Amino acid sequence: MGSSSISITSTGLFVILSSLWSSFSYANGCYPSIISFGDSLADTGNLKQLASISNQPLPVLSPPYGQNFFDQSTGRCSNGRLIIDFLAESLELPLVPPFLQDNGINNVLAFKHGVNYAVAGATALDPSVLEPMGIVNPMTNASLGVQLAWFKQSLPSICGNDSNCRDFIGRSLILVGEIGGNDYNYPILEGKPVEEIESFVPLVIDTIMSAINDLIEMGAKSLVVPGNFPIGCLASYLTVCGSENEAYDPETGCLVRLNQFAEFHNELLLRKLNQVQELHPDVNIIYADYYNAAMEIYRFPYKHGFTNGALKACCGGRGRYNYDTSVICGEASATVCDEPDTYVGWDGIHLTEAAYRIISKNLFSTPQFKSLCSKSTSRLGLSASL
Numbered sequence: 001m002g003s004s005s006i007s008i009t010s011t012g013l014f015v016i017l018s019s020l021w022s023s024f025s026y027a028n029g030c031y032p033s034i035i036s037f038g039d040s041l042a043d044t045g046n047l048k049q050l051a052s053i054s055n056q057p058l059p060v061l062s063p064p065y066g067q068n069f070f071d072q073s074t075g076r077c078s079n080g081r082l083i084i085d086f087l088a089e090s091l092e093l094p095l096v097p098p099f100l101q102d103n104g105i106n107n108v109l110a111f112k113h114g115v116n117y118a119v120a121g122a123t124a125l126d127p128s129v130l131e132p133m134g135i136v137n138p139m140t141n142a143s144l145g146v147q148l149a150w151f152k153q154s155l156p157s158i159c160g161n162d163s164n165c166r167d168f169i170g171r172s173l174i175l176v177g178e179i180g181g182n183d184y185n186y187p188i189l190e191g192k193p194v195e196e197i198e199s200f201v202p203l204v205i206d207t208i209m210s211a212i213n214d215l216i217e218m219g220a221k222s223l224v225v226p227g228n229f230p231i232g233c234l235a236s237y238l239t240v241c242g243s244e245n246e247a248y249d250p251e252t253g254c255l256v257r258l259n260q261f262a263e264f265h266n267e268l269l270l271r272k273l274n275q276v277q278e279l280h281p282d283v284n285i286i287y288a289d290y291y292n293a294a295m296e297i298y299r300f301p302y303k304h305g306f307t308n309g310a311l312k313a314c315c316g317g318r319g320r321y322n323y324d325t326s327v328i329c330g331e332a333s334a335t336v337c338d339e340p341d342t343y344v345g346w347d348g349i350h351l352t353e354a355a356y357r358i359i360s361k362n363l364f365s366t367p368q369f370k371s372l373c374s375k376s377t378s379r380l381g382l383s384a385s386l
């Protein structure tokens with residue numbers, strides 16, 4: 001599905017764009033736009049559009065998702081804003097619109113300050129690679145490669161000719177991920193042994209690096225590449241993988257083995273990013289340490305106002321962690337907490353807006369993030385208050 005049903009209208013938009021381009025202005029002297037690839041951690045509405053094209057009802061696209069978003073609209077995998085939304089706000093840019101929309105013209109005008117290709121449920125690896133390993137993606141086939149293909153296909157209608165597009169890409173902040181988490185989520189939650197899943201982590205990392213190299217070749221100068229979350233702290237994994245035989249971190253109550261797995265992915269990613277950075281000193285590659293930014297909350301939930309502890313989901317079913325595979329958030333039978341801001345977990349897999357806000361704040365206060373803007377301009381946008 002998906003890729004074949006999306007057609008990109010380009011002729012005619014060219015003229016509008018050229019005039020837009022000449023009046024192109026920086027929002028806060030930092031980046032004029034954000035280009036994003038990834039999965040549910042960054043999707044601002046693409047899965048919603050794909051699901052409506054294919055008439056695929058998904059709980060994750062139903063209320064109470066979005067209940068605390070400005071207009072209560074669905075399409076984001078949380079009760080409100082995501083890290084990408086806080087990133088856009090901190091750069092004084094509009095929230096990044098999903099690439100897949102109904103109306104071509106509105107599309108392109110909306111993309112002046114950014115475009116988001118991330119699709120909830122997406123994997124880094126293509127289904128053609130995952131399926132022979134027995135891994136089936138029930139949500140979407142819009143893998144990182146598909147998203148990159150959409151990007152290349154849509155460039156002429158977004159930025160015109162090659163030199164304008166190179167300029168557009170070079171001035172944009174490009175968010176690559178988080179991606180790869182779902183390559184592991186599906187098999188782990190299906191009960192495949194972690195040792196088996198570990199064996200294809202290098203393949204996932206290579207796929208992400210190949211996308212990054214592609215983007216650099218196309219002119220990217222500022223890339224933010226997030227790692228994976230401490231998945232051993234998520235209610236879904238705690239419920240499905242928890243047992244008497246598992247080691248739990250005494251400080252947080254998280255599953256040690258799964259957190260180590262996430263760190264394994266992150267370490268490999270960071271090592272490869274450092275190699276690419278060395279090859280391209282003129283490009284700013286920022287590793288976004290989602291793992292440690294989130295661990296701060298899991299270690300000190302009360303300090304950040306998460307008075308229900310860090311491990312329970314706000315929306316879902318019964319059970320120690322409010323997660324029940326037979327009562328999924330977004331289904332009529334699910335229950336929703338009264339105060340989502342006091343929970344870290346939203347639905348057992350994704351976090352609440354309150355958690356994403358603090359994670360964003362932790363991230364944007366790191367020196368790496370502050371260096372993002374300073375390389376191209378003296379004005380810092382990322383230190384703006386959140």
Ligand SMILES: *[C@@H]1O[C@H](CO)[C@@H](O)[C@H](O)[C@H]1NC(C)=O
Nearest residue numbers: 018019021160161162163164
């Ligand atoms: C690209 O388009 C711009 C106008 O938007 C024009 O000034 C420029 O010469 C074009 N470049 C090439 C290589 O065609």
Ligand SMILES: *[C@@H]1O[C@H](CO)[C@@H](O)[C@H](O)[C@H]1NC(C)=O
Nearest residue numbers: 001002127137138139140141
């Ligand atoms: C993904 O593609 C396969 C064919 O390769 C198709 O059978 C399947 O329905 C697709 N899945 C989704 C969620 O679109």
